[in-house]
Amino acid sequence: MAGxxxxxxxxxxYLSADPSNAEDGQVWYNxxxxxxxxxxxxxxxxxxxxxxxxxxxxxxxNHALGAGIQTAAIYAGGYSPYTNKTxxxxxxxxxxxxxxxxTRITTGFGTETAAVxxxxxxxxxxxxxxxEEYDGSSWTTGNALxxxxxxxxxxxxxxxxxxxxGSPNASAATSVTNSEEYNGTNWSEGNDLNTARxxxxxxxxxxxxxxxxxxxxxxPAPGTVRSFTETYDGTSWTEVGDLNTARxxxxxxxxxxxxxxxxxxxxxxxxxxxxxxxxGSSWSTSPATLANARxxxxxxxxxxxxxxxxxxxxxxxxxxxxEYNFSTSTVTTAAWASGENxxxxxSYMAGMGTQTAALAAGGSNPTPAPGRLFTExxxxxxxxxxxxxxxxxxxxxxxGTQTAAxxxxxxxSPGVSTATQLYDGTNWTTSGTLNTARYNSGTFGVQTSAVTxxxxxxxxxxxxxxxxxxxxxxxxxxxxGTLNTARxVVNCFGTQTAGVAVGGNANPGIVANVEEYNGSxxxxxxxxxxxxxxxxxxxxxxxxxSFGGSPGFTAETFGYDGTSWSTRPAMATARxxxxxxxxxxxxxxxxxxxxxxxxxxxxxEFTGETTTVNPARNITTS
Amino acid sequence: xxxFIYGTATNTGKGFFTHQDxxxxxxxxxxxxxxxxxxxxxGARWLAEKNGVEKTxxxxxxxxxxxxxxxxxAWDLLSDEQKTISSRPTDITLP
Numbered sequence: 001m002a003g004x005x006x007x008x009x010x011x012x013x014y015l016s017a018d019p020s021n022a023e024d025g026q027v028w029y030n031x032x033x034x035x036x037x038x039x040x041x042x043x044x045x046x047x048x049x050x051x052x053x054x055x056x057x058x059x060x061x062n063h064a065l066g067a068g069i070q071t072a073a074i075y076a077g078g079y080s081p082y083t084n085k086t087x088x089x090x091x092x093x094x095x096x097x098x099x100x101x102x103t104r105i106t107t108g109f110g111t112e113t114a115a116v117x118x119x120x121x122x123x124x125x126x127x128x129x130x131x132e133e134y135d136g137s138s139w140t141t142g143n144a145l146x147x148x149x150x151x152x153x154x155x156x157x158x159x160x161x162x163x164x165x166g167s168p169n170a171s172a173a174t175s176v177t178n179s180e181e182y183n184g185t186n187w188s189e190g191n192d193l194n195t196a197r198x199x200x201x202x203x204x205x206x207x208x209x210x211x212x213x214x215x216x217x218x219x220p221a222p223g224t225v226r227s228f229t230e231t232y233d234g235t236s237w238t239e240v241g242d243l244n245t246a247r248x249x250x251x252x253x254x255x256x257x258x259x260x261x262x263x264x265x266x267x268x269x270x271x272x273x274x275x276x277x278x279x280g281s282s283w284s285t286s287p288a289t290l291a292n293a294r295x296x297x298x299x300x301x302x303x304x305x306x307x308x309x310x311x312x313x314x315x316x317x318x319x320x321x322x323e324y325n326f327s328t329s330t331v332t333t334a335a336w337a338s339g340e341n342x343x344x345x346x347s348y349m350a351g352m353g354t355q356t357a358a359l360a361a362g363g364s365n366p367t368p369a370p371g372r373l374f375t376e377x378x379x380x381x382x383x384x385x386x387x388x389x390x391x392x393x394x395x396x397x398x399x400g401t402q403t404a405a406x407x408x409x410x411x412x413s414p415g416v417s418t419a420t421q422l423y424d425g426t427n428w429t430t431s432g433t434l435n436t437a438r439y440n441s442g443t444f445g446v447q448t449s450a451v452t453x454x455x456x457x458x459x460x461x462x463x464x465x466x467x468x469x470x471x472x473x474x475x476x477x478x479x480x481g482t483l484n485t486a487r488x489v490v491n492c493f494g495t496q497t498a499g500v501a502v503g504g505n506a507n508p509g510i511v512a513n514v515e516e517y518n519g520s521x522x523x524x525x526x527x528x529x530x531x532x533x534x535x536x537x538x539x540x541x542x543x544x545x546s547f548g549g550s551p552g553f554t555a556e557t558f559g560y561d562g563t564s565w566s567t568r569p570a571m572a573t574a575r576x577x578x579x580x581x582x583x584x585x586x587x588x589x590x591x592x593x594x595x596x597x598x599x600x601x602x603x604x605e606f607t608g609e610t611t612t613v614n615p616a617r618n619i620t621t622s
Numbered sequence: 623x624x625x626f627i628y629g630t631a632t633n634t635g636k637g638f639f640t641h642q643d644x645x646x647x648x649x650x651x652x653x654x655x656x657x658x659x660x661x662x663x664x665g666a667r668w669l670a671e672k673n674g675v676e677k678t679x680x681x682x683x684x685x686x687x688x689x690x691x692x693x694x695x696a697w698d699l700l701s702d703e704q705k706t707i708s709s710r711p712t713d714i715t716l717p
Contacts, residue, residue: 551712
């Protein structure tokens, strides 16, 4: 057997302290603590992911098709209630894909851009063998399974797939041993499983000729959970080592030589949060557990990077998403955490700056009130009330940093303002007059190179504007570019030559329209996932973030990459018409104040996903 | 099986809920200091540590509705012009 010095080209060093620059896999003896130490041992762990776009009260997240890998997956269909929605996961968030032709429960196989949904139950509860193929954007109908049935397991690719087990009338008593192979056009009957089952898990990325299925249930009704594991070599099925925990409806990942089984139903009653590792011959229980025990999840990913999606228990809004990573680093997923509360609750303020150097200026508390003049500075730990605005700032907008900010327009009750105010970190002064009086326009850029667009006009009050003005630090210039959709309460982020306008209140209502600005003209871009106004925004055209908004009050958060919108973890407190650290980024920003159904002073801080190297560990004999 | 814990707790600001809390359990905040918390051990412990008071869903919904109704009544008294610059608070239904 090769020794350590042959494998690593190093000897085990005798050190009085851990080295500061140890490499992955390096081993040393710490003479102070008396421990043999190693750097970078891989650890498997689950961490929460961004919720799906779907509202699980109207589009279920159980018994859906999952396909692909952790950074390029789809989740399609589902129950209860039945849905035909498809969503894509890019490793960070979810975006909408093309709707299935059928509203259905289903399973299947393939990749994000070449997937197959095979069999299932279509709304309102009809068992079928219908097949649909997905190309990454749209579904087309394929040839049906030879034996119509739901609850089988899928493996392989669009042109070399496998569908095994299931139950023709959806009951455990009628579970079957059938397996069928797909060549991209037709199904052909393969050899049977050794044990008839439904609700089997499968190794998600295993090919047709080296598949692995496990667990499931069969008669007597309502179904006895099983631990059986079988492999397929393209011709026949072979029984191999059983799961340690019998279960059904579990998730699966990996392939025939390295796989995961996770979650699932234990009965009834009860669900499992356990993860098991398959090494090609046997299962071992992993110390990594799901945050909540759940079932009805599809198989997505590899044995080192898997994805859990959905599950009915509990039925979290947006579904529940968790990522499994086996790595020498620990991934901490993005989240909103509470910040310090504003000293004065208010909405419709101008928010500027960053998460650790933010500015909240003016706003309604309620209209009219002293809060319309208040300014507060945030340092990441506390808000401090500083010098008042030079003039009322209410239903206005601004941009810049805590030491170089600007705000413009506003609603004066009565009347609409043309005023502009500048902040130098200490005092506010008036400087420059808008060419068009407006309130709740979208303002972005920096103090000396800003843009304001749209908003509500003065004649009559509330008329939606589409005009654009540029600010150079002292004066405004009306420029030619106009929004394609005039609107107020529009949210903007970016720079004077690369900006984005999101949503807003248009005529006759709130819209999802998104437009991009290049310094001279506005171009329609990918719409926001739903019609909203009054969000908080930050970031750049290719790395933006939008959160909260109205109608109603939402905590939803979405990222923008210059092309499409995808979900991020939601705020805790749903709100609209808040202030935002709009000079922040798509991985570090803050939301403060706003309206939740009542005025709030609450602040939340967003921190994007981080990765940290695991600390060195002792080597033990256990 | 219960899906959520309902309760009231005053948001004390920084540290009231942490990044790790958001990884550990579902959490949504609503008017009247009402919080909806994922039903697991860490969620229950969080409410207790925040000196929260557990409520039934009906009680929590009533607290939220009362605050939203008050806000709606205040909005209804605004002038027509003031109404053009803001939105009437909408009803909130707890999950």
